[in-house]
Amino acid sequence: MFQAAKQSKLQQDGNDDVFFVDNGNTSYRLSLYDQPPLYDVTVEEFETSALDRLRILAEIESSAARNRSWDETKQVTITQCGKYLPLNSNSASGIDIQAERRKDQLGHFVLRLAFCRSEELRRRFTKAETTLFKIRFESDDSNERRAFLNSKDFNWISVSKNEKDEYKGQLQHFISAKMDLDTAFNNEAFYKVKWTTIPDLVEKRKVFLKGGYAYVPAREQASIIYAAFEERLEAALLATSRAIPLVDEDMRLNPILDNLAQGFIAGVPSDWVASAETTGEGITADMVDSLAKQHFPLCMRVLHQSLRKDHHLKHFGRLHYGLFLKVLGLSIDEALAFWRKSFAGGSGSDKFDKEYRYNIRHSFGLEGRRMNYPAKNCLQLHSAHEAGCPYRQLESSPENLQSALLSSYSAQGLTINDLPEIMAQVKKRSYHVACTRVFEITHARSVRKGEGLRDGESVTHPNQYAARSIELEKESKEMEVDFV
Structure with missing residues (x-):
């Protein structure tokens, strides 16, 4: 359904309520969503997975509107994720990890379809999704996070010892030393990336710039990862926007996608009351x-x-x-x-x-x-x-x-x-x-x-x-x- 070259193409399998979608790598709690999911999915699951994820993104936007601190935003998001979009680490026991991964992947890709249609929606979706990724990255199991990073190519170049020594005078200014400065410098790893990919660190003067590259200390490595997530998602949304006419041919999905987009614009994800049944005690x-x-x-x-x-x-x-x-x-x-x-x-x-x-x-x-x-x-x-x-x-x-x-x-x-x-x-x-x-x-x-x-x-x-x-x-x- 969401092939990189054919983002959004839905293939019917003969059942009016079931779609066939690509299967992606769900080995880790963290994901760059570079591989689409592959399994049969009902229209109901298509919609509910997106609605539950939209609840989380709406609360992230709400936190920004209310000027919550990062710690407050993080706590609210983690709490809401626990209710609507749980995503436990592989070490968790007694939990269907694959079902959680499945819902996370499907919800993300469905929302891509809904929010790729305008520049404003793409911008807001990218910002909210990047924030969600940051929160998950910070709260992830350290071993699983390391395994996830080792499985991806973030286009960084490890700085050799000789190169570190060559620019020692400049690089040691970015060492947070709680011990002898020379020892701290020798223990700190540095990575080179194009300086344009990490404008936040450049703006805060947390990196050394040389020959178009930024020398990033390992403790600031997360900024490279966040920038890569954002850049790849922006590119994927543009690719999806070009293929969206393929989805527009299916009249069953248009109302769902339109409702998701309208809900995101309004900051309101979905119905709170799932049915017409009374939610309170009888009143006169x-x-x-x-x-x-x-x-x-x-x-x-x-x-x-x-x-x-x-x-x-x-x-x-x-x-x-x-x-x-x-x-x-x-x-x-x-x-x-x-x-x-x-x-x-x-x-x-x-x-x-x-x-x-x-x-x-x-x-x-x-x-x-x-x-x-x-x-x-x-x-x-x-x-x-x-x-x-x-x-x-x-x-x-x-x-x-x-x-x-x-x-x-x-x-x-x-x-x-x-x-x-x-x-x-x-x-x-x-x-x-x-x-x-x-x-x-x-x-x-x-x-x-x-x-x-x-x-x-x-x-x-x-x-x-x-x-x-x-x-x-x-x-x-x-x-x-x-x-x-």
């Missing part, structure tokens, strides 16, 4: 007002406030809010009671039954096609023209957005001093990061800055926000009872 119509004031994200608070003010919501407002409440735990009977009471204060029962009852039952899968529709995720709300994400829709009206934030969350501790930080994320179009920061501020008793919903995870779904908020309140009450 009378509980909604209280829940909205304490636990709802801004998108749903705005809809709730509009409903209470006007006793009405337009079609998409009813759709988005109704599905959100359904997944939160509002049953069909309670939903009918809630909407009947909300519209004109409960008057006009005949009009309600005639105009709205069918659509409400339809959203629960009780009418029409009888599909139990899921709630809309952040990506879908970002692209909605009506009743969508307020961070995006009010981006051009910062005063209105700030007013909405203060009126909605001031009772939960958000102040005017918090607004510049939130608006800075909105300006960068990192809407999910802005929403996550609001969650942290309004749950400051239980959540530290940078922690997100849990383990650094960002908001990707309104129900995810509400469910975690309710969960934190429950945990807090249980702790109070235990304390008493």
Whole structure:
């Protein structure tokens, strides 16, 4: 499927749901992804492997947007990888190592297909993937890392002893000596590479330059490896972009690849709620007002406030809010009671039954096609023209957005001093990061800055926000009872 000369070509094996893809070397936890995988894969595995990897890359981008330190970014990424993309060393026992390698390889190559289509996507994908590679490199088993390096050609030249001695005066400035300088110099290995491949070390003056080459001390060897990973991935993405018309012929994959690309652009990887089933405990119509004031994200608070003010919501407002409440735990009977009471204060029962009852039952899968529709995720709300994400829709009206934030969350501790930080994320179009920061501020008793919903995870779904908020309140009450 992803041959170097024919990046992206899919070959059907006669089954509409299975593709044949190339098998690559999965001997090591680290990979340059220079050999494509080879095995049968279903469309479902094709998509889920990419979605889980996209979660990791989205959190890496989110860390950059939130100005997390390298240690914080590394910890968040490792935690998220443990949930969605585990990749253990060969020495791990009781784990299907090959299954982990398979998912890692497949997810990477599928995302190449999705993100090769524009220069901006290629740049962001390369940057996020390089960061993931760095984190894995630093946390890898030392023996396996050494074996991986020995198996690859990174186009470096070992500097001979004679050459080291020739430039000793210059090279010894790059020795970090905890012992005698001459002894440290003799023990340090150096490698020569084209200076253009390691601009970061050149900029920081950590290498000696001579004749177009940079003399790199062994302790800075990782920079050569990172640069090689980035350079090879950039070249592979360009090759994939030239072959992408071959994939465009398959109409089953286009929607998947388009959704992946849109999710990456928005910084939101996928649905948090995998189905339309209720994720919380059952709630009643009378509980909604209280829940909205304490636990709802801004998108749903705005809809709730509009409903209470006007006793009405337009079609998409009813759709988005109704599905959100359904997944939160509002049953069909309670939903009918809630909407009947909300519209004109409960008057006009005949009009309600005639105009709205069918659509409400339809959203629960009780009418029409009888599909139990899921709630809309952040990506879908970002692209909605009506009743969508307020961070995006009010981006051009910062005063209105700030007013909405203060009126909605001031009772939960958000102040005017918090607004510049939130608006800075909105300006960068990192809407999910802005929403996550609001969650942290309004749950400051239980959540530290940078922690997100849990383990650094960002908001990707309104129900995810509400469910975690309710969960934190429950945990807090249980702790109070235990304390008493």
